[in-house]
Structures are given as structure tokens and as C-alpha cells.
Amino acid sequence: MKDSNTKLADWLNRSGWSRGELARRVKAKAAAWGYPHVSTDTSSVRRWITLGEVPREPVPAVLADIFSARFGYRVTTDDLGLGESPDIDRALTYSSSFAVTVEAVAELGRADVDRRTLLVGAPFAALAAVGPSRDWLLNQLDQQPEPGRHVRLEDVASVKNMFGAFQEMDIFQGGGSGRLALAAYMNEHVYPLLRRTDSDEVRHALCQAAAEQVYLLGWMAFDSGEHGTAQRYLVQALRFAEESKDPALGAHVLAGMADQATLLGHPEEGRRLAQSGRQGLGRTESNACLADLWTLEARALAVLGDKAATVKAIANAEHSFAKVDPEREPEWAKFIDPAYLGGEWANAFRDIDQPKHAEEHAHSSINHAKKQNRARRGAMSQAALAVTHLQRRDLEAAHAAGVRTIDLARRVKSSRCVEAVQDVQRRMIPFGKHPLVADFNERAHTLQAA
Structure with a gap:
């Protein structure tokens, strides 16, 4: 018994x-x-x-x-x-042991590649980021790295080169395109390297490369709507970032965690995570990362309904981005550009019911995304534009922007694009059975079925 x-x-x-x-x-x-x-x-x-x-x-x-x-x-x-319950809990733990961290993320990678049912359906745990963000910040404040050090090692360079290829795939094709290939690459080539004993210099450089890749896995899962899986990757990416002694990279991971928390209905947690990232960033020069953190704090504040603080946070983001020197920014910051930021600012102004400013930023984002052939960002910003037209009761303009959203969403594997279309659908409900609403719903249904 x-x-x-x-x-x-x-x-x-x-x-x-x-x-x-x-x-x-x-x-x-x-x-x-x-x-x-x-x-x-x-x-x-x-x-x-x-x-x-x-x-x-x-x-x-x-x-x-x-x-x-x-x-x-x-x-x-x-x-x-x-x-x-390893598939559910282990990767949510921010371990002080580097060896345990390696095994946790390797186990997560195996489960991801095998598409295990429990992992695919894993829920987002709103409180799971409290401990990791606190531990990262405390350790970061105690261990600021020496400025200006750049590690260029051959074994790390190959991992970093693969990161660039997979990041391009995510940006242009959506998170659903290359994630399983990236997870398999990590399982076969990167996690075995992390199990070896090397010098501190090599370990720090390898952990930096691994953190970038694990974060990208989390972001791809986020973009595919698998938020429980995404959260687990992000927690482990944060731990690798700490081991790498790169505060900007850790702050970047916290930005992703903040974005996810706000999207899933936890804006207070999203705001706190963005603030932790700014505090941990310290004196490190990554104005792109700082602009992103201010932007995601603005998104959280907008959902909370704090209009004045939202406008101030966006102004701080604009000020930080104006100081960005692309040559001095890491490769993972490549996506933090006018297309991305303009779209996020448009969504923030949309949420505080300022359609004029939202429309301006949406148009800016759409134009930059079109030049770069970035369908996912273009779709999401077209959706924001559609909502601004709905806020002004201009159904015809909203329908046109909504149709462009659907056309762009078809080109990528991204659940966020589908969710953006669904959001426009919900906001069209007050217009009743208008023919334009019926037409948009039919097009949206075709997209969702596909």
C-alpha cells in the first residue's frame, strides 16, 4: 500500500x-x-x-x-x-546548475521534435517567469561583463552562421516553417557541445550562441501559437544568456517573454518583464534592444489602459531607436527595425483608441515591410490599419485593409497572422450583416481552413 x-x-x-x-x-x-x-x-x-x-x-x-x-x-x-513531469515542468525551472539547464533544454528539444502530445498542448503558466526574471536580474547586476570583449571561435561561428539562416527563415516565412529543423539541429549539433568541459571563454561564447538559437525556437513556437512550448524555451534561453555574460541578450529574451505575457492577457506581468529587461541592460549599448523593451512596455501599458504612460513609453522607444548604430548591434537585433516597431506602436495606439497615430505608424510599418518582402509583419500591420478604420466607422477602408491582411497571411506559416485576421472579424461584428462583413468572413474562413 x-x-x-x-x-x-x-x-x-x-x-x-x-x-x-x-x-x-x-x-x-x-x-x-x-x-x-x-x-x-x-x-x-x-x-x-x-x-x-x-x-x-x-x-x-x-x-x-x-x-x-x-x-x-x-x-x-x-x-x-x-x-x-519533465515535459511540463522541468523546462520552466531556472536552474542554478548549468548541467541541469543543458539537460532540461535538450529534453525539451527531443519532445519538440517528437511532437509529444503533452508538450504540444502544454499551457502557458503566467507565474513561471517570476523566478527566472528575478534570478537573471540579480545575477546580472552582480556580474556585469567587461565591455568591448568579442569572442570569435571557430566552433561557435558555425552555430552563429546557422542562427542567421534560421532567423531569415522565421522573418520571411513564419515560425511554422523551420522550427522543427532548428530543434533537430540543436539536438544533433549544439547540445552535445554544451555538455563538454571547455574554458570559460569558450563556454561563454557557446552559451551566447545557444541562447540565441533557443530563443529563436521559443519565438517560432510563439508564432505558431504553441505558447506552453514557447515559454519553456524562453526560460532556458534566459539561463543560457546569463551563462554567456551578455546582458543585452538576456534583456532580449525578457522582451520576448514580456510580449508573450501581454498577448496572453497578462499585461501587468508583461510590463514587469520589460522593466526587468531595461534594468538588467544597464550600461550595455544596445539601443535596439532598449527600443524594443520600451515598445513592449508600451504595449502592456496600452492594454492596461494607461494612455499617458503608453505615449511616454513610445516616445522613449523612438528616442532609443534614433540612436541605433546597426554596425554595433548583434545579429539577433536585426528584426528590430521600422517595420517591426511601427507595427507595434500602431497596435499600442490602437489599444488606447488613438486611431490617427495608429494609422500613421501602421502605414510606416506596411511600407517598410513591403520593401523587405516581409509578409508576416505586413499582414499584422495591415490588420492594425483595418482596426483603425473600424474605430472611425469606415467599413469600406477596413475591409480593403482586411483583405490585404488575408492575402499576406496566406504567404506565411504564422498563427499570429491568423489571430490578427480573427481580431478584425471580431471587431466587425457591430456592423452586423453588411455585405462587406460577410465577404470578409468568407475570405477569413478560407484562410483558417487552409
């Missing part, structure tokens, strides 16, 4: 919930994750506690998420006495 689970009993007691309340919350959360078959009841909770029974997946991960939300910090399945 198994022993009772005193850990789970203790967490439940501290929460103040009854067994019935916990059962209700598990059932509701599991259904929200897409597991309506989970039928937890009071008897189930009793068996977990008194008999030490371990429930089937995804219940352990659901319990961890529920208790994390209750206490305000990440609680793992191991904390609850339910054992490790």
Missing part, C-alpha cells in the same frame, strides 16, 4: 480550500486546457492524499498550475509529491 501524500495535503491545507473546492478547480482548469474528460471529484482528492495515488496526466500539471496561481509563485509537481 502506498504512503499518504503529506506534501499535497500540506499545500491543500495552506490554500484554505476544501477537497471539494480543489476538485472543482481541477475539473474547470483541465477543461480550459482542452481536457474535458477529466472528471475529478472529492473522492479523487481523498485518494491522492490518503492513499498516495498519483493521478494521470494532465492532472499533476493542472494541480501545479492551480497552486502556483494560489500562492503567487511556481509550484511544481515534485513540490506536490506527484513526481517530476
